[in-house]
Amino acid sequence: MPRTEIKIGGFGGQGxxxxxxxxxRAASIFDSKSATMIQAFGPEARGSACSAELIISxxxxxxxxxxxxxxxxxxxxEAYTKFSPQLAQGGMLLTEEDLVVTHNLRSDIKHYSIPAxxxxxxxxxxxxxxxxxxxxATAITNVVGREAARKAVKVSVPKGTEELNFAAFEKGYExxxxxxxxxxxxSLA
Amino acid sequence: MHADPIGVQTGAHFIDGDHSCAEGAIAAGCRFVAGYPITPSTEVVERMAERFPFVGGIFIQMEDEIASSIAIQGAAWGGKKTMTVTSGPGFSLMMEHIGFAAMTETPCVFVDVQRAGPSTGLPTMPAQGDMMQARWGSHGDYSIIALSPNSPQECFDLTIHAFNLSERYRVPVMMMMDECVGHMIERVVIPEAEKIEIVERKMYEGPKENFQPFDAGRDMVPMMVKAGDGYRIHVTGLTHDERGYPNMTVNTQGRLIQRLMDKIRLNADDIVMYKEEDVKDADVVVVSYGITSRTAIPAIEQAKAKGLKVGHLRLVVVWPFPEKRIKELARHVKSLVVPELNMGQIVYEVERCAAGQCNVVSVPHAGGTVHQPKDILAAIEKSLRGK
Incomplete structure (x- = not known):
């Protein structure tokens, strides 16, 4: 897999x-790939649109x-409006179906949505x-394997919530x- | 010696450079940290404060950086491995006590997670503007050691190395991180404790009567004793003799300062650390350090794709400067290109060593982000013009 740049956007509190x-973590610890995540700092990280940026390769x-x-x-x-113009040519856009209305979407973008x-x-x-x-995102993009992602979920969520989070992961994946x-x-590139 | 397993979180982690630095310090045996938290270094002390109760360490949030930088020296004389953590504005305040640590030969580590300056500058954005300050920031003549990590993994590895060098040579050692490396999250592999080499302070255990705390002997580095163990010690920033007492004469000053310089200068071959790639037969060598060494790589690859012969020398230890190697390279290459996240600092050292034997091109950047590889590529190409 070549260098893949990933941006996740939403509002503060959505995780x-x-x-x-x-x-x-799934990519670099459980899938023997390289991953670099950059933390965004500044006023935009508390309240309105916030984002996580990472590279997997x-x-x-x-x-x-x-x-x-x-x-x-x-x-x-807000995250859609602010960030979506940055998408690379032919990039993939994954949206929360009920929270994001996509408009003026470039024709080169592959768009997928889920009522998460x-x-x-x-x-x-x-x-x-x-x-x-x-x-x-794991199912659509395949940037990390299903098992690697599950393992990373397990060690990253609060203790006692693993089952709920596994269920959430599986629902999204399916x-x-x-x-x-x-x-x-x-049409799948 | 190996690391004490109590402080070593063996395994593969996905953590940022700041946390990794804290883990490195704990693995190295650091058990006292005094600091005045400042962005973008705060996560280092956060982690120390959280972890220290479980390993028997003490973290004190001090009233300011001046106090922090001297509290760690008191603790060092009390027998602890110690560290303080800051960023540019705090680093400026610590300068007086960096000189004190050099003069009193107090082993301690200063972590500077650099942000763009001067003054309060850009608190949440990277720079490499404190590189000369790390070397020359305190008054008078002295020597220090400075390291420059380019990844969270190196924040772990080099923090251990910083403590080892500090204990070996009894000098303040600077961990010159930057905001990008400090806040970047990547895989960090922490080995088993028995695979981590630790250098312990050489302690004097002979008779008390004739003990001279600053008698360095041929090693140039005196053995230490712990305050309170019954040895007569006196620690002062004044020019002092082998007993540690003030002796303000030209002879004593000359002898002491010469030794403080020599213990680093004459051991430079052991301390200097750099990584090279494709420098043999290169026409251009990019000299980089820290985060800039990573942005230089795509530029070098692009230049090679255009048919240029480009090598890369990355300074892992920036001070002492690898002057021997740069002098050698300057004789063989057409140009040296020096990208750094400042308006040109280490390039002066490169120019000094090149001494006109090859072209030296600075690629300055005021900080706030990292270089665009295309800017470094342009400098590589420019450096060959007319040669």
């Missing part, structure tokens, strides 16, 4: 940073910042929305597989 952290990561994300996961409208909040609520806790998104099935094969 944006944690989902980025879990993805990076099979090779050593040199330049530490993302230039144009190949993958973007957004969980709020509803799925999280059905599981009993809206809080696990980020892990639903993580499962979805939803992602279903979405992929509906897409004609030739």
């Amino acid at each position: 944006v940073i944690l989902s980025g952290y879990i993805l990076g 099979n090779e050593a990561i040199t330049y530490p910042y993302i230039v144009a994300p190949n993958v973007m996961v957004v969980m709020s409208q 909040t509803r799925i999280a609520e059905e599981l009993g806790k809206r809080l696990v929305l980020n892990i639903v998104m993580l499962g979805f 939803y992602g597989l279903e979405v992929l099935k509906k897409i004609p094969e030739k």
Whole structure:
């Protein structure tokens, strides 16, 4: 896998940073890839749109910042408006279906969406929305393996919440597989 | 000697450079930290404060950086391995006591997670603007050692090395990190305790009567005793003789300062550390350190793709400067290119060593982010023009 730049956006409290952290941990600890995550600091990290930026690669990561994300996961409208123009040519956009209305989307972007909040609520806790998104992103992008992601979830969530988070991850992952099935094969790059 | 397993969290972690630095310090045996937390170094002391109760360490949040930088020296004379942690504005305040540590030969580690300055500058953004300050910031003549990590893994490895060098040579050692490396999260592999080499302070255990705390002998580094163990010691920033008593004469000053310089200068071959790639037959060598060594790599690859012969020398130890190696390279290459996140600091050392034998090109940056590889590439190409 070549250098893949990933940006996850949402608003403070959605677990944006944690989902980025879990993805990076999955890649670098459980999937023998390289991962570099940069923490955004400043007023934008508390309250409105916040983001996590990471790079995953099979090779050593040199330049530490993302230039144009190949993958973007957004969980709020504000994050969509603010970050989506940065997407690389032909990049993937993954959105929370009920929270993000995509408009003026460039035609080169591959767009996938999931009602992650509803799925999280059905599981009993809206809080696990980020892990639903993580499962979805894992299935769609394949930047880390399913097992690696599960292991990273296990060691990264608070003790006692592992089962709930596994369930959230699996729901998101399965939803992602279903979405992929509906897409004609030739349009998958 | 090996690390005490109590402080070593063996395994693969996904942590940032600041936390990794803290883990390195604990693994090295650091058990006293005094600091005045400042962005972007705060996470180092946060981790120390959290971990210390479990390893028998003491963390004190002091009233300021001046107090922090002297509290660690008191603790060092009490027998502890000690460290303080700061960023540019605090580093400036610590300068007086860096000189004191050099003069009194107090082993201790100063971590500077650099942000863009001068003054309060850009608190949350990276720079490498304190490199000359680390070497020359205190008044008078003295020598120090400074290291420059380029990844969270190196924040762990080099913090251990910083303590080892500090104990070996009894000098303040500077860990010159930057905001990017400090806040960057990557895999950090912490080995088993028995695989971590630790250098312990040479302690004097002979008879008390004739003990002279600053009698260095041929090693140039005197043995230490712990305050309170019954040996007569006197520690002063004044020019002192072998007994440690003030002796303000030209002869004593000359002898003491010469030794403080020589113990680093004459051991430079053992201390200097750099990594080279493709420098043999290179026309251009990029000389970099810290985070800039990573942004230089894509530029070097792009230059090679254009058919240029480009090598890379990365300073791991910045002070003492590897002057022998730079002098050698200057005789063989057409140019040396020096990117750094400041307006040109280490490039002066490179120019001094090159002494006109090759072209030296600075790639300055005021800080706030890292170089764009294309800027380093342009400098590589420019450095060959007219040669």
